[in-house]
Amino acid sequence: MKSFKYADEKISEKEILIAIPSMVIGVGILTLPKDLASAVMAADGWIPLLAGGFIAVLMTWMVAKFASGFANQTFLTYASSIATKPVAIVLTFVFAVLFLLITAFQVRQIAAISKQYIFDRTPLEVIALTFLLVVVYAVSGSRAGLFRLNMMFFPIILFIAFSVFIFNLGWSDLGNLLPVFRTGFTDYLKGLNTGITSYLGFSILWFYIALVDQPKKAPKMAALGMCIPVGLYIMLYILCIGVFGREVTANLLYPTVELAKVVDIPGGFFERFESVFFVIWIMAIFNTASMALDVAVLAINSIFERLKKLKILLILSPVVYAVSMFPQDKVDVDSFGSMMSHSMFFYTIFVIVLLIVLAKMRGVKRDE
Amino acid sequence: MNNRLLILLCCMIIMLSGCWDENDIEERGFVIGAAIDLAEDEQGKDSPTLTLTNQFVVPAGIGMPGGGGGEQKAFSNISGSGESLFGIIREMSTTVSRAPYFEHLKVIIISEEVARQPDLFGSIIDLFIRDQEMRREIKIVISEQNAQKVMKVEPEAEQLPIMYMNDVMDNTVKAGGLLEPVRMGDMHEYLLEESNYVIPRVYSLDNRIKFKGAGVFRGKSNRLVGNINDDESVGLNLITNSTEGGFIKFEINNKLMIYELKKTKNTIKIDTKDQDNIKIDITIDTEGNIGEMYGERSLLEKDFLREIEQKVNEKIELLANNVIKKGQEELQLDFFGFSDILKQKHYETWNEVKDNWDQGDNIFAKSTINVTADSIIRTTGASDRVKDQGSE
Numbered sequence: 001m002k003s004f005k006y007a008d009e010k011i012s013e014k015e016i017l018i019a020i021p022s023m024v025i026g027v028g029i030l031t032l033p034k035d036l037a038s039a040v041m042a043a044d045g046w047i048p049l050l051a052g053g054f055i056a057v058l059m060t061w062m063v064a065k066f067a068s069g070f071a072n073q074t075f076l077t078y079a080s081s082i083a084t085k086p087v088a089i090v091l092t093f094v095f096a097v098l099f100l101l102i103t104a105f106q107v108r109q110i111a112a113i114s115k116q117y118i119f120d121r122t123p124l125e126v127i128a129l130t131f132l133l134v135v136v137y138a139v140s141g142s143r144a145g146l147f148r149l150n151m152m153f154f155p156i157i158l159f160i161a162f163s164v165f166i167f168n169l170g171w172s173d174l175g176n177l178l179p180v181f182r183t184g185f186t187d188y189l190k191g192l193n194t195g196i197t198s199y200l201g202f203s204i205l206w207f208y209i210a211l212v213d214q215p216k217k218a219p220k221m222a223a224l225g226m227c228i229p230v231g232l233y234i235m236l237y238i239l240c241i242g243v244f245g246r247e248v249t250a251n252l253l254y255p256t257v258e259l260a261k262v263v264d265i266p267g268g269f270f271e272r273f274e275s276v277f278f279v280i281w282i283m284a285i286f287n288t289a290s291m292a293l294d295v296a297v298l299a300i301n302s303i304f305e306r307l308k309k310l311k312i313l314l315i316l317s318p319v320v321y322a323v324s325m326f327p328q329d330k331v332d333v334d335s336f337g338s339m340m341s342h343s344m345f346f347y348t349i350f351v352i353v354l355l356i357v358l359a360k361m362r363g364v365k366r367d368e
Numbered sequence: 369m370n371n372r373l374l375i376l377l378c379c380m381i382i383m384l385s386g387c388w389d390e391n392d393i394e395e396r397g398f399v400i401g402a403a404i405d406l407a408e409d410e411q412g413k414d415s416p417t418l419t420l421t422n423q424f425v426v427p428a429g430i431g432m433p434g435g436g437g438g439e440q441k442a443f444s445n446i447s448g449s450g451e452s453l454f455g456i457i458r459e460m461s462t463t464v465s466r467a468p469y470f471e472h473l474k475v476i477i478i479s480e481e482v483a484r485q486p487d488l489f490g491s492i493i494d495l496f497i498r499d500q501e502m503r504r505e506i507k508i509v510i511s512e513q514n515a516q517k518v519m520k521v522e523p524e525a526e527q528l529p530i531m532y533m534n535d536v537m538d539n540t541v542k543a544g545g546l547l548e549p550v551r552m553g554d555m556h557e558y559l560l561e562e563s564n565y566v567i568p569r570v571y572s573l574d575n576r577i578k579f580k581g582a583g584v585f586r587g588k589s590n591r592l593v594g595n596i597n598d599d600e601s602v603g604l605n606l607i608t609n610s611t612e613g614g615f616i617k618f619e620i621n622n623k624l625m626i627y628e629l630k631k632t633k634n635t636i637k638i639d640t641k642d643q644d645n646i647k648i649d650i651t652i653d654t655e656g657n658i659g660e661m662y663g664e665r666s667l668l669e670k671d672f673l674r675e676i677e678q679k680v681n682e683k684i685e686l687l688a689n690n691v692i693k694k695g696q697e698e699l700q701l702d703f704f705g706f707s708d709i710l711k712q713k714h715y716e717t718w719n720e721v722k723d724n725w726d727q728g729d730n731i732f733a734k735s736t737i738n739v740t741a742d743s744i745i746r747t748t749g750a751s752d753r754v755k756d757q758g759s760e
Contacts, residue, residue: 042712117500122388178712244553247560262504262553272471 020225023201026288027109033240052195053230068215096299104324172242197341397466401530403515442527483592490590504553603687623663646735684741
């Protein structure tokens with residue numbers, strides 16, 4: 001069997017624009033309204049979402065700007081020139097571990113949700129394995145192919161998200177959005193915590209900027225791409241509150257899926273919209289999981305340059321599977337998710353600050 | 369290369385041939401309605417014993433349109449008793465050939481007897497929200513008599529009693545201006561927010577069923593505390609919903625006249641300046657036409673139209689005031705959703721009064737509620753007068 005070779009292994013800036021939202025929109029969106037509604041009053045959740053989104057866009061821009069200063073260099077290369085080789089290896093390795101955790105979390109969540117709503121009797125382990133195998137297959141191919149897959153899936157995902165939005169408008173009750181601005185300050189902080197952790201994933205830029213055709217344009221495109229999930233999340237949150245009210249949203253396990261279940265297409269010729277929603281949403285989660293796994297492979301590959309990509313992948317994927325099966329119940333999965341996203345968030349900040357400060361101190365030249 | 373292909377093919381046979389969750393449609397028993405009653409026997413238990421009756425569709429009985437379904441009935445009602453609904457359903461699936469499948473469940477009928485029990489109603493609803501087969505569009509109704517009895521009605525034109533009931537419910541809302549059915553999604557909201565709610569009541573008559581009034585539930589205890597009749601539920605609907613449909617019957621010059629509602633809009637304003645005497649202003653704007661008249665006067669006179677509108681307003685105000693009186697004096701319970709408006713628009717006041725709103729000091733019962741109706745007659749039907757004025 002031969003794998004298809006693309007003419008160029010470079011990615012365009014448009015593909016970066018799409019890759020960011022494809023990475024960010026994953027399983028988080030299915031539970032986001034619940035977590036946010038339990039923290040803040042009524043529709044006030046848009047404030048932490050917007051604030052968190054602003055921070056995320058800013059960070060995305062910073063990461064992209066910084067990385068694009070080192071055209072065609074891998075993270076390991078420029079990190080070693082800034083902060084010695086051993087430090088760079090450790091930094092890269094931690095990134096790889098974090099991305100593996102993200103993949104594991106996505107796999108576990110999608111398996112749990114599919115079991116809940118679709119496959120009542122299929123064991124969780126089998127669903128997770130099936131999903132992971134497809135992800136592994138995608139990652140084993142060309143990297144540029146992965147980006148092209150994103151380009152193909154993303155419009156479909158947006159389309160289905162908008163359909164959920166439009167078909168639910170009739171069910172929403174504006175009264176549910178009131179009262180506004182009644183959330184206490186500490187509750188806003190709690191909401192911001194949820195808001196910001198739901199935007200993670202832009203750290204892929206540390207690694208992918210090296211592949212970009214024209215790095216100069218990348219920061220703007222990446223920041224623009226980050227705006228898509230911000231808009232989508234705010235829209236979805238307000239819709240959830242409008243349709244269910246705050247109390248119900250805070251108590252439903254997967255409000256977004258329930259939202260799709262509410263959809264009732266007029267005419268009655270097409271019932272059970274949630275089945276379509278599921279198929280499409282699994283595509284979104286597939287994008288996230290495959291990119292996260294790919295970055296992990298890329299990071300490990302940059303440390304062990306001698307090893308073949310496929311070999312690394314085949315070593316890593318059983319690890320991902322084992323980690324994803326590790327949490328015992330839903331509570332465990334949730335704490336695993338929040339642990340993972342928090343460490344990703346703080347680690348990204350840490351790396352930005354560390355590299356910028358060291359680069360300034362040691363006077364490492366970036367090609368502006 | 370050939371060997372590899374062979375291994376691949378073998379793998380595919382294993383991976384593709386089995387579907388864990390396969391369900392043949394022939395093996396599914398579609399449940400379209402469920403009735404919940406108290407079981408009669410077994411006294412002295414801690415938790416009350418329930419009887420669940422599921423209405424299954426029997427596809428063989430449905431037959432062709434026009435041709436009829438032959439001898440067989442199109443439905444079968446199967447009952448089971450126990451303390452937990454889940455247990456009853458599981459036990460039921462051991463006795464029927466087709467396992468119960470609830471994705472197409474339309475209506476749940478709960479008997480008043482069950483609804484009056486303390487702490488039972490909310491717990492019954494739990495299963496219908498928790499189970500992933502259940503949909504949030506399931507409608508809930510209360511039955512005056514035994515809930516099972518309603519499902520045994522054999523309508524003349526329909527084959528399935530529950531589908532018949534579902535249609536009747538839609539028609540009742542459209543034609544009579546009665547209350548909108550309560551859906552499981554709404555119910556979830558009521559239960560979590562502890563708001564009071566009103567659920568339509570149904571009763572069966574030989575081969576027909578009829579909706580009559582509604583049961584009022586206290587949100588704190590989820591218990592049926594009273595009933596409102598048809599007129600009162602029309603009044604309630606005028607206050608709380610912006611519905612299309614319904615009619616107002618009134619008398620003008622001792623002659624009967626019907627005002628057909630085409631559009632209703634209501635605005636509720638709450639004045640919270642004085643917390644001991646909260647003022648609630650309800651404005652009901654309606655648009656409609658003359659549906660039927662018993663008099664002979666021409667409807668094209670402006671003065672006469674104004675007079676009719678005046679009468680309609682009076683009647684609407686009367687209907688609304690009656691149900692408000694019932695809420696404030698008899699039940700002392702706010703089932704109009706005023707508390708939601710307070711919470712949404714007067715959050716500070718709500719925080720202060722919420723413990724004494726319709727309990728304790730009962731600020732609700734003491735508040736002043738003012739209803740103003742404003743009706744417009746758009747058209748008078750196809751003809752001005754149908755009968756001659758005659759000579760007196």
